[in-house]
Amino acid sequence: MSTNGETGLPIIIAGAGIGGLTAALCLHAQGHEIVLMDRARQLSEVGAGLQLSPNACSVLDQLGLLEDLTPHAYAPDFVKIFSAKSGEELARVTMGTFLKERHGYPFWEIHRADLQRVLLEKVQASDGISLRLSSEVIDLESSPYEHLTCVFQDDEISGNLHCRALVGADGVWSRTRRLIPGHEDAHYSGQVAYRATVPIDAVPERWRHDAGLWFHKSAHLVHYPVRGGRELNIVGLVEEAWEDETWSAKANKETLLKIFRDWPTEVRNLLTIPDAWLKWALCSVDAGGPWTHGNIALIGDAAHAMLPFMAQGAAMSIEDAAILAEHMHQDVENIPAAFRAFERQRKQRVQHIQGISFRNARTFHYGGAMAFARDTVLRLSKPTSLAARFDDIYGWTPGQ
Ligand SMILES: Cc1cc2nc3c(=O)[nH]c(=O)nc-3n(C[C@H](O)[C@H](O)[C@H](O)COP(=O)(O)OP(=O)(O)OC[C@H]3O[C@@H](n4cnc5c(N)ncnc54)[C@H](O)[C@@H]3O)c2cc1C
The missing domain is CATH 3.30.9.30 (D-Amino Acid Oxidase; Chain A, domain 2)
Known part of the structure; x- marks a missing residue:
């Protein structure tokens, strides 16, 4: 059954990094139709190691991905x-x-490219998630409290796409974040x-x-x-x-x-x-700033990029994706309320972990x-x- 509401419009996710791919899978599992855009021409083999702690693995397990990840992961004693x-x-x-x-759940060390590839393969195998590469989300044209028109740049041509909501998973230099009044900048x-x-x-x-x-x-x-x-x-x-x-x-x-x-x-x-x-x-990016505005929500580094001294950046984007989808299930006819509830539920935990990361930077x-x-x-x-x-x-x- 589709939960795209009366509009039949998709949710657009800006950014097919770890957070965006996970959000696409979690929202799709709730029945939402997704357009996942990334400005990159291809999701290439960039990055190095990152840590997948048990909290992140619990979400990946819900998505049925632990078996696919096992050959790529390493669990140190x-x-x-x-x-x-x-x-x-x-x-x-x-x-x-x-x-x-x-x-x-395990505590794994994994190469970012391996994690991204496993998530991507699942996205590509999912009817109802349309992946568009070389598509940079640049603006929204209508009021954030009405149905949105997302403006994107696609290989020199700009295009418009109507959507129910925009999820900004576009990383630390997020363009989506600029659409949120009072947002924090990256430092x-x-x-x-x-x-x-x-x-x-x-x-x-x-x-x-x-x-x-x-x-x-x-x-x-x-x-x-x-x-x-x-x-x-x-x-x-x-x-x-x-x-x-x-x-x-x-x-x-x-x-x-x-x-x-x-x-x-x-x-x-x-x-x-x-x-x-x-x-x-x-x-x-200070996690204390706003993450949502009307039908726009930020997840992962776009909302709260943190120093890697607790190794929780990827894990927090994965957790965000799962909780955002949970709220979209509970309150699907009122997206602004669902997004606000998501932000309320997540903020304290993310600020706590961001704080430990800052303290570790000194210690x-x-x-x-x-x-x-x-x-x-x-x-x-x-x-x-x-x-x-x-x-x-x-x-x-x-x-x-
Ligand atoms: C190339 C790359 C390599 C990384 N390597 C590591 C690593 O080795 N170890 C580690 O711990 N962390 C790494 N990180 C960071 C780590 O992946 C993130 O901290 C964490 O996974 C949170 O991810 P995220 O999905 O919020 O953001 P990100 O992983 O940063 O993903 C953001 C995605 O959004 C896309 N994007 C940006 N702007 C737009 C736009 N306007 N429209 C559409 N798409 C857009 C980007 O191309 C990118 O794919 C890397 C990030 C990137 C982008």
Whole structure:
């Protein structure tokens, strides 16, 4: 049965990233007809690793995708935390079976391109979701409280499409966000992520199995296997001015090695392995700003891009998609009310997680006495207690 109401018009989703693809599937499962637009010519193999915690996996399970994702995912037994000053292992966080049994879903590391491809294949197999690439959503012409006319740019030609609602899943530099009065702008955080992936055989045996998190003054490093354990994802996060014109750029390995010059030799050796590095400016959007206006709603990075220091950016966009669809089911004849209820339900949780990410940005980069205190607490912590600290985040499921 279609729930497109009396109008028979589709819902347009701007952006076929992780949030947009998931929203298309969740809304389609409720019977809505979807037009999913992305400005990219093709959804190509870009990006590197991201973390899919049990809360995100619970939504992907509802969509029947866990089996398709399994060959691409990797579930480390531990995150090992090191001091980059001394090279000492400070603590371990128990992951793997412990988290799966605790929350009912796995904690996975996955390549963004693999996750996007699995979501895309399901979208392409779904009658009722029309995917339009090379289509950039640029404006809305009518009042947001009436049926909308979405204006898009399609390979030099601009077109109009009537719709019931517009969901902006168009990322941190969202154009849809500009349609929301009083919206927050994206801000550069002063932090840059240097990223690379390498074949797992290229790295020493020691780094092939668990995730690693290294703390140093003004920088930290994360590495974990992706692609079913066949590649290692390496991310160096540093405080740096951003001078490039675009928000991601090719990075110079020599510059990176200079930044990490006083790190342990084994880490510096790891950083020499990739032939190519990319760097990304880390930007955020204050989750406290408005996410909805009439028949327009923002999800994911468009609403609340966060620093990656809780590894919850993709997970929050996946959660948003599920909850937006739930409200569209409950209150389908009154979309503005459904969107407002979605925003009310989500905001506190997302602000909480965005806040932890900001705090981690400071804690991970402590030096001196603060670093000493942090490291002492970590040394005294049990691996399972460290894993249980985030029960409220990882234990979330869409039905809550
Ligand atoms: C190319 C790319 C690579 C990334 N790589 C990583 C990674 O390796 N690790 C990680 O943790 N996070 C990565 N991220 C970020 C991560 O995917 C997001 O933080 C998270 O998944 C939330 O996703 P989102 O769907 O809200 O936004 P995004 O994933 O940013 O997706 C937004 C989508 O909207 C499209 N778009 C933008 N403007 C318009 C418009 N006006 N009209 C139509 N379409 C539009 C973009 O082309 C993009 O496909 C990446 C994002 C992108 C876009």
